[in-house]
Amino acid sequence: MSKNKSYRITLTTFWIFSMMNLATFLSNRQWLPFSKWIDAIYSPLYKLMFGG
Amino acid sequence: MNHTINRWQLVLIVISFIMGSSLLMAPNLTAFFSGQDAWISMIIAVIIGLILNVTWIMILKRYQFRSIFRITEVAGGKVVGTILNILIIFFALHLASYVVRNLSNFMISNVIPESSPWTFQIMIILLAVYSCFYGLNNIGRVNEFLTPFMILFFICSLALTTNQFRFSHLQPFFEQGMLRISQGAYTTTGFPFIEIILLGSVLTYVKNKNKLSKNYLAGILFGGSALILTVFIAVGVEGAYMVKRQSYPTYELMRDISIINIFERVEVIIGVVWIFGILVKIVICLFTALKGLQHLSKFPNYHPFLLPAGLLIWALSNHIHTNSMEFTDFVGRNWTLWWFSLYLVLLVVLGIGILRKKDKNLDQTADDSSQ
Numbered sequence: 001m002s003k004n005k006s007y008r009i010t011l012t013t014f015w016i017f018s019m020m021n022l023a024t025f026l027s028n029r030q031w032l033p034f035s036k037w038i039d040a041i042y043s044p045l046y047k048l049m050f051g052g
Numbered sequence: 053m054n055h056t057i058n059r060w061q062l063v064l065i066v067i068s069f070i071m072g073s074s075l076l077m078a079p080n081l082t083a084f085f086s087g088q089d090a091w092i093s094m095i096i097a098v099i100i101g102l103i104l105n106v107t108w109i110m111i112l113k114r115y116q117f118r119s120i121f122r123i124t125e126v127a128g129g130k131v132v133g134t135i136l137n138i139l140i141i142f143f144a145l146h147l148a149s150y151v152v153r154n155l156s157n158f159m160i161s162n163v164i165p166e167s168s169p170w171t172f173q174i175m176i177i178l179l180a181v182y183s184c185f186y187g188l189n190n191i192g193r194v195n196e197f198l199t200p201f202m203i204l205f206f207i208c209s210l211a212l213t214t215n216q217f218r219f220s221h222l223q224p225f226f227e228q229g230m231l232r233i234s235q236g237a238y239t240t241t242g243f244p245f246i247e248i249i250l251l252g253s254v255l256t257y258v259k260n261k262n263k264l265s266k267n268y269l270a271g272i273l274f275g276g277s278a279l280i281l282t283v284f285i286a287v288g289v290e291g292a293y294m295v296k297r298q299s300y301p302t303y304e305l306m307r308d309i310s311i312i313n314i315f316e317r318v319e320v321i322i323g324v325v326w327i328f329g330i331l332v333k334i335v336i337c338l339f340t341a342l343k344g345l346q347h348l349s350k351f352p353n354y355h356p357f358l359l360p361a362g363l364l365i366w367a368l369s370n371h372i373h374t375n376s377m378e379f380t381d382f383v384g385r386n387w388t389l390w391w392f393s394l395y396l397v398l399l400v401v402l403g404i405g406i407l408r409k410k411d412k413n414l415d416q417t418a419d420d421s422s423q
Contacts, residue, residue, distance in 0.1 A: 003351075010349035011356055018364040025371040034146065035372045035382055042386040050235045 053187035053353060055257040061192035062258050063271040064199040066251065069336055070275025072329025073154050074244045075206075076322070078279050079286040079301040081243070081384055086236030087292040088221060089228045091284040093236030098276035100237065101245025104395065105272055108249055109265045111402045114411045117261050120252035120340075121347040124398070126414055127405025134348065136401060141344040143394050144250055145361065148337035149368035150383070152176055155330050156369070157376040162303055163323060173369055176327075180334040181362045184342060185355065188257055191335045202325045203278075209322050210281065212309045213289050221291045222284075240279070242388025244333075246395050248272065253340040299380065302326075338365070 024031045057065070082097075083090035115123045120140065125133030155176055156169035183191045226233070251268070258264055286301045289308065295301040303326075306319035341361055342354035349357075373379040405411060 007349040007351045007356075010345060010351075011360075014345060014357060014364075015360050018360040018367070021364055021367040021371070025367040030371075032371075034368075038386055038390055039382060042389045045389055046385050050231065050238070 053185075054189040055187045056189055056259055057192035057254075057257055058259050059264060059267045061196050062251075062254070062264070063267050063274075064195050065192060065254065065332060065336065066248065066268060066271025067203075067275045067278075068195055068199055068329045068332035069248055069251065070244050070272060071202075071206075071278055072244075072326065072331075072333040073151050074240065074279055075282060075329060076158065076300040076302045076326050077154070077243075077380075078240050079283045079295050080299060081239040081380075082236040082283055083287060083292050083295040083301070084236070084384070085239070086228045086233045087296070088223070088287055089226060089233050090236055090287050090292065090295065091222070091280060092226070093233050094240060094276075094280045094283040096233065096237035097240040097245065098273075098280060100241050101248075101276060102269065102272060104241075104246060105248065105269060107399065108252070108395070109268055111399065111406070112252055112255060113265055114406050115402070116411075116414060117255045117258070117264060118414055119256045119343065119347070120398075121344050122414075123252075123405075124401060127408075127410050128401045132401065136398065137344050137348060139394065139397070140250075140253075141341045141348075143391070144337045144341040144344070145364055146368065147247055147250070148180075148334050148341070148365045149372060150379075151330055151333050151337065152365055152369040153372065153379060155327065157379065158300060158303075158323075158326075161376065162300060163320070169370075173366055176331060176334060177362050177366055179331060180338050180365075181358050183331075183335045184338050185358060188254065188339055191332060191339075195332055198328055202328055205321050206278065206325050209306050209309070209318065209325075210285050212311065212315075212318075213285060213305055216308055217285065217288045218291075219288065221288050238388050239384045242391040243383060245272070245276070246388065246391040249391075249395055249398070250336060250340045253343050254336065299376070334365075338362075 021032060023029075030036075078094065079090060082093040086093040112120075112123070115126070118126075121137045124136040124140075127133070128136060152173050156172045159172045160167060160169050183194070228236075255261075255264065255268070282302055286295050286305050289305055290298075290301060294304075298304045302322055303319050306322045307317070309318050310316050338361060342357050345357045345361070346354040373382060
């Protein structure tokens, strides 16, 4: 199996992203608050649609 | 790794995907807004879900049901395609983590309150990783064997509650008004009818693609009908007030089963049906993410990504929300719009690809399904 450049980049980036999330969870920090970001984008739209 | 499945296995995967996690939560999510009209909300959600999926499957058909990761690159070009593929991978892993969290929330609030959520999270993720290690055919066959039993358990459990069904609990119809009914339908449209677009990565592995669209839509219709029936019976037996108050009304509903004081406390049967559906859903999400990563890395298989993906799902499932109330509130408000955004972006890019006749240029020889 040839381990090309795309493979190395994808696997390394994915490991880093996974470990960042794991560290965020284990240290009980909010470094990557995806839910808050999603909420910030969609809550105003939801309020517009249904009034809260 | 064998990824090939047949059309019957696909139909059963679609049914498990639809029923998994929604089966226990749908009555509460709809009744919270539309009260005794929750079943009307559910019917509207199924109709909207079918319309969205008819459009989706027609577009995939134009691209000869190739892998979604390949189609996006063909339609949008290298840069847009790669960005979209990363987005799909994130959505798949994010969904998997929510489903894992859903399971642990349920287990510690209803089944074994003294246990740790990590126990259930780690066990289900290990099972999903193990299943993906052996390929899609593995979960396809397990699902083919178990789903008929699960459907039988589900129908029997619902049938045993009908002696307590009160038609008056559903009346008066349309009392909540169309805005509240639409709000109830909104919550269950994304969850699970838009999420199922992830099966775009699975359709390419179906052996005989004749009538594939009909099979896919039949699966959605069956799963949707099961949800309508569940909401209808849950509200009819327990009443809208109780359904609104409970996080898992279907499970509570089964607690009411009592036949001559012998056949009691059988609610765990519906829990088993639900957990199995959840496993299928997690496997499909993980499989989609892994195939996306394999596509990005141009590697012959996805095995090197199994461990980091499992760890990421576990980490995400724990740090996305601090408690189950925040979790349910978030899902109710944002989930449909969040998934609809992905659906819309994909639809626009693939639609533009069709207008630019990119669907005719798919290379017939290089196919992901061979991997």
